Amino acid sequence: MGGARSDRPATSAKRAAIGEFELIRRFFDRGPARRVELGIGDDCALIAPRAGRTMAVSTDMLVSGRHFLPDADPRSLGHKALAVNLSDLAAMGADPYAFTLAIALARVDERWLEGFASGLFEIADRFRCELIGGDTTAGPLTISITVLGDLPGAVALRRDRAEPGDDLWLSGEIGGAAYALHRRLAGDALAPDDPSALRLDRPEPRVALGIGLRHLARAAIDLSDGLIGDLGHICERSRVGARIELARLPIAAALARSPAVDPVREALAGGDDYELLFCAAAEDRTAISALGSSLSLPLTRIGAIVAGQGIVLHDARGAPVAIDTKGFDHFG
C-alpha cells in the first residue's frame, strides 16, 4: 500500500490506497462508532435497530455548479449537504440516526476539506447523526449523502395521507432562500449573517417539529422544490386538491419588501426553504399551535386540502388568482 500509481489507469471501480485512506482518517474518521455497532473502516457499517422501530432512509446528491456555486463556502456546504437530508427525515417525523457520505473531489484541498468537515460535523453532532461510512474519490465535486433515521412503529408522516378538509400548515417563513439566490446571482454580496443568506446557505432542518407532529399531522413534506411544487406532490400522492390563501403566506421580510421580484410568486415557486408543509385535522389546531410555541417556531395555517385535484390560490377577498408558478426541472 501507499504511494502514487502513475502506471495504473484511472478507470477501475472502487480502488483506493493511502491518499484516500489518509484523507478519510484525517477529515472524516472520528474513532470508534458511538451510535452504531460498527462504523467507518470495514466493508459495511453495522447497525442493530431497536425492536419495533421503523427505519427511514433518504438520499440526496449535490453537484457543484448545479446545486451550489463552485466557490461556495465549504463550511456552509458541509452543513447544507447534511441539512437537506435531515430535512427529509424531519418531513417523515424520523429521528436522525446515522449517515454515509460519498464525495468526489476535483483535488485534495486541505483547507477546503477542513471547512467542509467542520460544517458537516457541527450539524451532525447537533442532531446526533453519526457518519458511519462512505466513499471518497477523484472527480467533479459531487456530494451524495444517505441518511438513516428511526421512528416508533407506524407514525411516519407520509405524503399520501392528506384528506379533504385538512388544514394546510407551514412552518417558519418562505422565500428567503429564493431572495438570497436572486441577490447573489445579480452580483450583490450578502453578509454571511444576513437572514436570507443563512436560509440559503445554512438551512435549518425542522427535525424537532417533525418529531412533534408524529401524532398530529396526517401528511407532510419538506419544501425543497418550492411551495407549489411540493404541495403538488402531496396532492398527487393523496389524490386531493388544495387551496392556498395568499394573504396568509408567511413571506420572508426581505423578499416581501423587495422591488426587484414578485414576492408572492417567489414565495410560491422559490425553493430551498426546507420548511415543513403539513396537513392536519381541524380539531388539532390548538395542539399544533402549542407545539409551535414550545419550539419557538411560527406555524401558520395557509389553506386547506380539498376534494378533487389541482391547487387554487385565493386572494385576501377569497377570489381565485392565477399565477404562473411552474416547478423547477433539472433536465428542462
Added chain:
Amino acid sequence: MGGARSDRPATSAKRAAIGEFELIRRFFDRGPARRVELGIGDDCALIAPRAGRTMAVSTDMLVSGRHFLPDADPRSLGHKALAVNLSDLAAMGADPYAFTLAIALARVDERWLEGFASGLFEIADRFRCELIGGDTTAGPLTISITVLGDLPGAVALRRDRAEPGDDLWLSGEIGGAAYALHRRLAGDALAPDDPSALRLDRPEPRVALGIGLRHLARAAIDLSDGLIGDLGHICERSRVGARIELARLPIAAALARSPAVDPVREALAGGDDYELLFCAAAEDRTAISALGSSLSLPLTRIGAIVAGQGIVLHDARGAPVAIDTKGFDHFG
C-alpha cells in the same frame, strides 16, 4: 409543476419537477415496494427491520472517466454499479435487502437510461435487492449507490478478527479484470463474452459465499483494490501480518499466459476482481472446501495469517520474494 424553467438559476439544492420525476417513473419506479414498508415517492423510504437482525450499510460512488470509461456499455454499468456494492455486503456475510441510487446525468439519453436500468434491475432482482429511493440530477455522470443488507445477530465477517495461524483463502480467480483493462487501454477490442471482459464489466458479487462463511470465516474483505492492498486492510485492522504462497495464487488463465505483463504482479496488485479474501481456522478446511463445492466456486488456500506485521510473499521453494506492488491512490 411541469415545463422547463429557463428563468430559474440552476444553483439550488434538491429542486426537481416533471422531467426528473418522469425520468424516475419511466426508468426506475416499478410500483409499490415489495421488500420494504414504503419505497420510491416519499421524503424517505421506510423499512421495518426484523427483530434480532443487524443491518449492514455500504456506499460506493462511481465517476465517469475515473471508475469506468465514458463510452462504457450502460447495461454493464448498471450491473457493475450495484455489483460492487453487493460485493461489500458479501464481504460482510450480509443478505442483500434494498438500495438507494443517486445519479447525476450529463443529459437525458433515453436509450442509455434503458440500458442502465435493465442492467441494474437484472442484478437487483437476481439478488432480491430492491431500489427504494434516491436522487436524479443533472451533472457529470456519477453514480452513488447505498446498499442495505441484513444479518442474523453478530455473525458479520469483519476485517478486524483475523488471528495468527488462520488460513488465508481466496475465492475464484484473480487478475482477469486487470488483464481486460490492460488489453482495452492498449486498444484491443475484447469480445463482450470474453471471460476477462466479463470480469471487468460484470463482476459477480460472491453473496452466497459470504452468507455461507458466516460461521466459518473469522475475517473477510472483497477484492476491489487488489490482493495486496485489501489484505493490508485486514492486517492493519486485525494487527497481524500475512504470508502468501505465490505458487498457489489462482491466476486467471488469460493473464497467466499474457506476454505483455507480469502475471504475478498483476494478480497481486490488479483490482476489480470482487472475489472474497477470507481468514479461517485450520480446523474448518474441510467445511470450507465443501462450501466451495456446493457453490461450484473454487476456494483456494493461498497463505496464512502470521503474528507481527507486513505481508511476505513466498515462491514455490518457500523463499521470500520482493515485488513492487503498491496500491492504487485516487489522489496520487
